[in-house]
Amino acid sequence: MVDVAGxxxxxxxxxxxxxxxxxxxxxxxxPTDAIASAVAHKGRSSEDKRNSRLLATxxxxxxxxxxxxxxxxxxxxxxxxxxxYPYILFLIGVLNGLKTLLSICLSNALQEYNKLHKFDKNTxxxxxxxFGFSFLLLAFSLTIRSKWLFAAGFLIGSIGVxxxxxxxxxxxxxxxxxxxxxxxxxxIANWGVLITAGMLLVSGWLLHMFPMQGTKIVLFGHKMQLFxxxxxxxxxxxxxxxxxxxxxxxxxxxxxxxxxxIRFMKEHHYIMKSHLHVFWSNKHVTxxxxxxxxxxxxxIVIASYSGIxxxxxxxxxxxxxxxxxxxxxxxxxxxxxxxxxxxxxIHKSTGLAPTLVFGTLLMAILPFVLVFNTSILAVxxxxxxxxxxxAIQGFGQGLIAKKLLKDDIRTQYFRAQSMALAIPYIVFxxxxxxxxxxSLNTIFLVTAIGMVAIVMPIYFTLVVMSQHxxx
Numbered sequence: 001m002v003d004v005a006g007x008x009x010x011x012x013x014x015x016x017x018x019x020x021x022x023x024x025x026x027x028x029x030x031p032t033d034a035i036a037s038a039v040a041h042k043g044r045s046s047e048d049k050r051n052s053r054l055l056a057t058x059x060x061x062x063x064x065x066x067x068x069x070x071x072x073x074x075x076x077x078x079x080x081x082x083x084x085y086p087y088i089l090f091l092i093g094v095l096n097g098l099k100t101l102l103s104i105c106l107s108n109a110l111q112e113y114n115k116l117h118k119f120d121k122n123t124x125x126x127x128x129x130x131f132g133f134s135f136l137l138l139a140f141s142l143t144i145r146s147k148w149l150f151a152a153g154f155l156i157g158s159i160g161v162x163x164x165x166x167x168x169x170x171x172x173x174x175x176x177x178x179x180x181x182x183x184x185x186x187x188i189a190n191w192g193v194l195i196t197a198g199m200l201l202v203s204g205w206l207l208h209m210f211p212m213q214g215t216k217i218v219l220f221g222h223k224m225q226l227f228x229x230x231x232x233x234x235x236x237x238x239x240x241x242x243x244x245x246x247x248x249x250x251x252x253x254x255x256x257x258x259x260x261x262i263r264f265m266k267e268h269h270y271i272m273k274s275h276l277h278v279f280w281s282n283k284h285v286t287x288x289x290x291x292x293x294x295x296x297x298x299x300i301v302i303a304s305y306s307g308i309x310x311x312x313x314x315x316x317x318x319x320x321x322x323x324x325x326x327x328x329x330x331x332x333x334x335x336x337x338x339x340x341x342x343x344x345x346i347h348k349s350t351g352l353a354p355t356l357v358f359g360t361l362l363m364a365i366l367p368f369v370l371v372f373n374t375s376i377l378a379v380x381x382x383x384x385x386x387x388x389x390x391a392i393q394g395f396g397q398g399l400i401a402k403k404l405l406k407d408d409i410r411t412q413y414f415r416a417q418s419m420a421l422a423i424p425y426i427v428f429x430x431x432x433x434x435x436x437x438x439s440l441n442t443i444f445l446v447t448a449i450g451m452v453a454i455v456m457p458i459y460f461t462l463v464v465m466s467q468h469x470x471x
Contacts, residue, residue: 048176048181052185055172055250061240063192063195065239065240066236067197067202067203068200068203068233069232071303073232075304076307079308085147086437088147089437090434090437094433101429106163107166111166117258118256121171121250122248125244125248127160128245129240130164131240132236132239137149137156171247175250193336197333200329201330203228206229207229207322207326272419279420284404285404291356293420293424294454294458296425300429301429305436306366309440310325310328328383332380356393356396357456363386363393364451364456365381365389366386370440370441371444
């Protein structure tokens with residue numbers, strides 16, 4: 001067997017750059033990961049190695065935090081804490097919609113501002129700490145049964161995760177190239193899924209063993225009440241705070257640039273308004289925008305209520321709902337790894353637009369199952385199909401926008417997207433949340449029909465209209 005490291009050394013001595021070595025050895029049939037590892041081993045500085053170790057540890061903390069307090073568990077705990085409040089399902093739907101809208105708008109603004117103003121590592125660290133503390137606020141609100149304090153913590157957390165995530169991804173992109181990362185950090189996407197799934201199981205066990213009303217235990221000779229949700233949120237808060245704190249130790253050699261935020265916001269608002277015309281620039285973009293808008297709203301509804309519906313089914317049929325729920329969601333999380341694979345295979349066989357149709361069809365299965373077939377196996381498979389379908393649709397939407405739009409038009413499209421979504425989200429999310437508050441079966445039927453009768457026909461139309469473009 002030919003030694004990859006030896007081949008890398010020979011090519012480096014011949015004056016080849018890292019990218020040239022990577023390309024040449026890939027053409028000769030060597031495994032991509034083995035090449036990247038060999039190139040990185042020789043070309044990494046001590047600073048790269050230190051940053052890589054810190055980033056890898058930070059990623060592990062992040063995955064533990066995200067898995068311990070998955071959004072589905074958060075929604076269910078909020079619902080359980082306020083079941084006597086007649087509009088709790090309405091409030092959950094509105095909060096999830098507002099969270100999504102805030103996330104989209106803030107992410108868009110931060111990405112644009114980051115092009116002019118470099119956020120230093122301490123700002124990113126502070127965002128992580130704030131994000132972690134939001135879970136302490138959620139835990140406290142559940143303890144005192146305050147729905148409005150919970151809502152405040154929920155929205156603070158949604159703002160924190162966007163600031164933390166977007167700024168961090170940009171920081172990593174600018175700080176360390178992929179070939180200079182350690183092997184674990186390069187493969188963190190796969191390892192992260194397993195860590196997240198594992199923490200889902202841990203949280204499910206905690207919520208099962210120590211339910212909402214608390215369980216009496218004896219610790220160091222003292223009797224006390226232990227709440228599973230309190231331990232769960234503490235794990236999330238501590239790991240995210242540690243993750244944010246670790247960011248402050250990273251070496252940041254980037255050129256620092258500053259730009260007044262108030263000036264940027266004025267300019268950003270004007271630029272977004274001036275770009276709104278892009279949504280009517282051609283029929284392809286209009287159809288894609290409409291499909292993305294409707295699909296996005298329906299996905300918010302499913303994300304808001306599917307966990308609660310599955311919890312109720314498990315409680316009625318098997319008992320121990322949180323443990324079973326954790327198992328089902330862990331399987332779905334692991335299944336999400338297959339999303340990109342299915343997208344590539346379907347895209348190669350049928351084209352990109354039919355891929356979007358297939359992804360939408362998979363997503364519609366879950367709400368149909370929750371209405372018409374409530375067996376545990378059907379629900380578990382429906383959730384797996386939904387996760388895979390969401391991955392396929394998200395990946396496909398990005399690719400089709402790239403194919404349909406020129407670079408400058410695509411920039412305008414994504415810049416103005418948050419403003420275009422604002423009014424429909426503000427109008428339709430409360431309406432659908434009101435339906436959900438009345439009947440979960442009705443809202444799932446509405447979302448399933450919306451996927452099949454609105455989103456899929458739009459993509460079918462896009463397929464027919466764009467045949468000559470070979471999408």
